[in-house]
Amino acid sequence: MTVFAMSPDGVRIALHELGDPDGAPVLLIHGFSSNAQRNWIDTGWSGALAEAGLRGIAMDLRGHGDSGRPTTGYEVPRFLDDVDAVLEQLMLDEPPGAIGYSMGARLLWRHAGTRTLAFRALVLGGLPAGDPFQRFDLDLALRAMAGEAEAGPTESFVVDLAGVFPEHDPATLVHLAAEVSDSLFDPEQAPPTAPTLLMTGDRDTRAPDSASLVPLLADGRFAPIPGRNHMNAPTSGAFRREATAFLAARLRGDAAAA
Known part of the structure; x- marks a missing residue:
């Protein structure tokens, strides 16, 4: 339920x-x-x-x-x-x-x-x-998703996870990670x-x-x-x-x- x-x-x-x-x-x-x-x-x-x-x-x-x-x-x-x-x-x-x-x-x-x-x-x-989102670069992650740049380790980790399950929107999750990273754990x-x-x-x-x-x-x-x-x-x-x-x-x- x-x-x-x-x-x-x-x-x-x-x-x-x-x-x-x-x-x-x-x-x-x-x-x-x-x-x-x-x-x-x-x-x-x-x-x-x-x-x-x-x-x-x-x-x-x-x-x-x-x-x-x-x-x-x-x-x-x-x-x-x-x-x-x-x-x-x-x-x-x-x-x-x-x-x-x-x-x-x-x-x-x-x-x-x-x-x-x-x-x-x-x-x-x-x-x-x-915090695994430390030093996350949203612009770099978005460009990597578009095939326009090579992602760094943190961006690659986030981008890879964002695309794992088809029910989710990868761009939404990448933006989510960027906003969460503004307040590091x-x-x-x-x-x-x-x-x-x-x-x-x-x-x-x-x-x-x-x-x-x-x-x-x-x-x-x-x-x-x-x-x-x-x-x-x-x-x-x-x-x-x-x-x-x-x-x-x-x-x-x-x-x-x-």
């Missing part, structure tokens, strides 16, 4: 239900150029959430999936406002848990760090200590205080330094995702099992799931 929340600037944010409809709520946020369907639904997270007694609510970020795709309006504060709008739409009795991957993990780090009561526990996957600014599990593939060259973020957290730990890189980590059964057990233990008070 898909419903929509309305952001303060009028962009519709799509929400997809998965897992146990009567379980403890968990917000799921996908990575750049992905969407709820690709990141969570197609990769078996619904079954893992249901088995752990968790209700998943997976949002499509603006510019992705079934959410609105404005031509501009991709500054980081707007993404934070979108999460606020989703939480308001859900009208939950108590703060939920949350799982984010890559860009979704960076968004949740920022959101939970500045809204300390929004979430009871977090799982952040594929989270680098720096700095994990030392307001780290989350909620219990946080960091998980990254042990073959991930995009986020090889996730474990270095643990000392910034009030209650944090790190676990590797065996045999996975940045692109295929969400398909890992080990990722699903450890993430859902971590959240179940903190949202349902189930000591056996810890």
Whole structure:
């Protein structure tokens, strides 16, 4: 089932239900150029959430999936406002848990760090200590897409990802990356205080330094995702099992799931 929340600037944010409809709520946020369907639904997270007694609510970020795709309006504060709008739409009795991957993990780090009561526990996957959009050149990326220039490493990374899934508009995602890059991710600014599990593939060259973020957290730990890189980590059964057990233990008070 898909419903929509309305952001303060009028962009519709799509929400997809998965897992146990009567379980403890968990917000799921996908990575750049992905969407709820690709990141969570197609990769078996619904079954893992249901088995752990968790209700998943997976949002499509603006510019992705079934959410609105404005031509501009991709500054980081707007993404934070979108999460606020989703939480308001859900009208939950108590703060939920949350799982984010890559860009979704960076968004949740920022959101939970500045809204300390929004979430009871977090799982952040594929989270680098720096920002992969650093020194992103929009003009160069657009010229590379048109075959008029050779992209640099950052531009090539963004352009390649923007064209992965046919349901997305690559130009929209490239502009999104440019606007997000105006507010680079700095994990030392307001780290989350909620219990946080960091998980990254042990073959991930995009986020090889996730474990270095643990000392910034009030209650944090790190676990590797065996045999996975940045692109295929969400398909890992080990990722699903450890993430859902971590959240179940903190949202349902189930000591056996810890």
